[in-house]
Amino acid sequence: MKTLNSILLIFCLAIGIIFMSVLQPQHFYGVEYDVRVINGFTNNSSLALVIWCSSEEGDMGGRALQAGDDYGWRLRTKIWGTTDFMCTMKWDQKRRRFHAFKVPRDSLRCNLFRKCSWLVKEDGFYFSNDEVNWKKDFSWY
Incomplete structure (x- = not known):
């Protein structure tokens, strides 16, 4: 028995x-993905969009993005899908922390081109996997 x-x-x-x-x-x-965050503000004035990202592997540091600037990186998912990249965005008095890449959500929607792009605008955060078709994912608040 x-x-x-x-x-x-x-x-x-x-x-x-x-x-x-x-x-x-x-x-x-591991599967490789490209993640990109773009400052899509149309009336950026003199205030930069500040981005600060980290993963379970550590702090990736911060950047100040002027209108049209971008910040991107390549990642490889870990065994059993534990990869998670968090970013904090700050513009003027607005601040938002979000998952720039998280396996359960993004392994399927970024899968076609292995690209996860975020366009940050005055009214919120837009997602695209081809940088042609953008869909609003969430607002600043």
Whole structure:
């Protein structure tokens, strides 16, 4: 009986690994993505859009983006999909912290071109995976 249980356990583990590697490879091994945040303000005046990002690997530092400037990086997802990049955006009195990349949300919607782009505007944050079609994801508040 113990042998049968051991065989059944090994079989179930093998099926699970096959499922994760074939049907959801982005959750099993590293996939590279490009993440980009663009200052899309049309009336930026003299105030820069300040961005500060970090991941579980550490602080990536801050940048001051003038109108049209961008800040981008390439990442590789970790095994079992734990990759998470958080950014804090500040413009004048507005401040917002958001996930610039998070595997459960972005591995599918960024998957076609492996590109996750954010356009930050006066009225909110817009997402695109091709930098042609933008969809508002959320507002500043």
